[in-house]
Amino acid sequence: MNQKIAQDTFRLLQAEMSKIAGIQLSLSPAECEQMLSVLERHDLEYDRKTHLLGIYTILTVAAQRHMECVPHHPDLTRNILDGDYLYSFYLQFAVKCRELDLVAYMAPSIKKMQIARSNGEFTEHNPARELDEFLIQERRQRSRTSKAI
Amino acid sequence: MKLHEALNIDLNEINREIKNLVTHDKDVPKKSQLAQSILELTGSGGKRLRPLMVIVGSRFGLRPAGRRTLQLSAAAEFIHVASLIHDDIIDNAELRRGEPALHIKTGILSAVHIGNYMSARIIELLSKYTGDKDRYVHDLSSVATSQLCLGEYQQLEHAFDYDLTLEQYLEKSRNKTALLMATCLRVGALSAESSTETAQLLYDFGEALGMSFQIQDDILDFTQSADVLGKPAGSDLRHGQVTLPVLFALEDAELAPVIRRIGPGSSPADIEQVLELVRASDALTRSEAVSQDYLARAAAIVEQLSSFPAHADLNILLEYFAGRDR
Numbered sequence: 001m002n003q004k005i006a007q008d009t010f011r012l013l014q015a016e017m018s019k020i021a022g023i024q025l026s027l028s029p030a031e032c033e034q035m036l037s038v039l040e041r042h043d044l045e046y047d048r049k050t051h052l053l054g055i056y057t058i059l060t061v062a063a064q065r066h067m068e069c070v071p072h073h074p075d076l077t078r079n080i081l082d083g084d085y086l087y088s089f090y091l092q093f094a095v096k097c098r099e100l101d102l103v104a105y106m107a108p109s110i111k112k113m114q115i116a117r118s119n120g121e122f123t124e125h126n127p128a129r130e131l132d133e134f135l136i137q138e139r140r141q142r143s144r145t146s147k148a149i
Numbered sequence: 150m151k152l153h154e155a156l157n158i159d160l161n162e163i164n165r166e167i168k169n170l171v172t173h174d175k176d177v178p179k180k181s182q183l184a185q186s187i188l189e190l191t192g193s194g195g196k197r198l199r200p201l202m203v204i205v206g207s208r209f210g211l212r213p214a215g216r217r218t219l220q221l222s223a224a225a226e227f228i229h230v231a232s233l234i235h236d237d238i239i240d241n242a243e244l245r246r247g248e249p250a251l252h253i254k255t256g257i258l259s260a261v262h263i264g265n266y267m268s269a270r271i272i273e274l275l276s277k278y279t280g281d282k283d284r285y286v287h288d289l290s291s292v293a294t295s296q297l298c299l300g301e302y303q304q305l306e307h308a309f310d311y312d313l314t315l316e317q318y319l320e321k322s323r324n325k326t327a328l329l330m331a332t333c334l335r336v337g338a339l340s341a342e343s344s345t346e347t348a349q350l351l352y353d354f355g356e357a358l359g360m361s362f363q364i365q366d367d368i369l370d371f372t373q374s375a376d377v378l379g380k381p382a383g384s385d386l387r388h389g390q391v392t393l394p395v396l397f398a399l400e401d402a403e404l405a406p407v408i409r410r411i412g413p414g415s416s417p418a419d420i421e422q423v424l425e426l427v428r429a430s431d432a433l434t435r436s437e438a439v440s441q442d443y444l445a446r447a448a449a450i451v452e453q454l455s456s457f458p459a460h461a462d463l464n465i466l467l468e469y470f471a472g473r474d475r
Contacts, residue, residue, distance in 0.1 A: 020299045069238070069261040077239045080261060081301050084235060087268060088294035091287055100284070104276035111269035112176055118183050118255075118262035 002036045005046075009053040016093060021085045025061055034128040042135045051097040052131055058093060059106075059127045062086035063113070067122070105134045153201060155465045163200045166223040167191050170270055183263050186251055190230050194246065199225035202330055203337035205466065206351050208459035210341020217278070218340040221286065224271045225333045228289055231267035232297055234260055239301070240388055268294070285339045293332040300325025308389035311399055311409045318396055319360070326366075327359025347457075350450055354463060357447035361470055364440040367392035368433055371424060383424045386411060393439060397432035404430060444471055 006027075013025050035056040039049045066083035069076060094103045106127070113125040153160040171177055171187050178184065200222035207214035236242075237250040238257055244250060252260035268290060275286045303321040307313045334351040343351075370385045371394055385392050389412075398404045404426050411423055427433070444467060451463045 107273035
């Protein structure tokens with residue numbers, strides 16, 4: 001099941017991304033597992049799981065590409081462009097999947113990561129944890145709303 | 150008269166909003182390198198073309214421009230400046246507006262993330278508008294920015310490619326420059342609740358204007374001094390950017406072999422020789438004609454919007470773009 005979600009997600013992302021960018025998205029098994037275990041904990045429709053795994057993948061790879069922007073790196077230009085493209089594609093993809101509440105939730109932590117990294121602090125940023133917290137908050141809000149009704 | 154004066158736009162208000170994006174961010178220490186760098190870059194006297202376009206767009210709406218329009222105008226400048234920071238790294242440019250480029254001062258990794266902060270700050274600011282009808286607020290950060298990247302990819306792919314076609318050149322220019330300007334006008338209009346038809350016409354106007362702007366920029370690389378450009382003349386050629394004047398010059402059987410010899414290892418003397426040859430050819434005049442053609446297309450769209458009093462502002466933009474220093 002997990003393998004199918006991952007495959008479907010990557011297929012979806014590759015179809016949505018511009019061919020001009022020519023980016024091949026991939027995650028290590030450990031990175032993938034972090035998000036898959038989050039998705040397992042929440043009762044979500046299959047399509048939404050692929051959307052959330054997609055968002056996680058885009059953000060993870062974007063941050064990785066920009067961390068590889070060091071002097072004399074043979075792919076410096078490519079790394080800058082890939083990171084830039086992926087961050088804008090993240091928003092495009094999230095808007096298309098109607099995940100604007102998630103964008104709003106993630107925005108401060110993504111911004112803080114950029115501040116830290118611009119300052120030479122390379123602490124790990126874990127979008128899976130953020131996504132998990134967002135889904136927990138969303139569930140609580142739904143539960144409150146249904147009780148009120 | 151300056152452009153913002155002709156348009157009757159309070160530039161100080163826009164400048165304050167741009168400054169506030171950093172100074173009002175509680176996550177950014179005031180004296181930090183990040184804050185200081187951004188304040189220096191955004192305060193260093195740009196023309197604010199894109200913010201002005203957002204404001205002009207809003208004048209085609211049903212409601213007067215409000216806070217959201219002002220935020221979008223500041224966002225347009227932030228996104229533009231963030232892209233310049235990354236462009237300077239890609240182009241290995243040492244100067245920006247006559248001052249050391251940011252990556253020269255902070256190092257590459259830091260500069261990349263300062264640019265990222267600017268983009269992320271805009272997403273944070275605008276993500277409070279979560280309604281379905283508000284989705285357009287993200288167009289600057291999503292669609293327009295990704296088009297900008299695609300233009301850069303195309304530029305990278307076609308570096309020193311003297312077989313580039315006119316269509317490929319135009320598509321690259323559209324992505325790299327014109328569509329951000331088009332989006333500025335469109336989101337400005339939508340922020341004041343214009344009709345989608347009007348917003349689309351403004352988008353088309355901005356695209357035509359942006360194309361003319363990029364072609365003028367390409368011409369300036371041949372005609373302006375390093376002092377005026379803030380970077381050495383012939384930078385495009387040196388970096389392998391096959392611009393419209395080069396494409397036209399390549400049609401000249403005598404010029405083509407000399408141009409085609411220009412590569413990553415060419416000497417300044419080789420570059421200067423080609424600059425001179427292109428200047429002496431009809432390539433700049435022909436490029437100018439294409440630029441004027443785009444302005445004429447933009448003027449035709451203004452006609453369609455003539456029922457709006459603000460169409461006069463579009464004519465002011467047209468005059469400004471037509472009269473850029475050559």
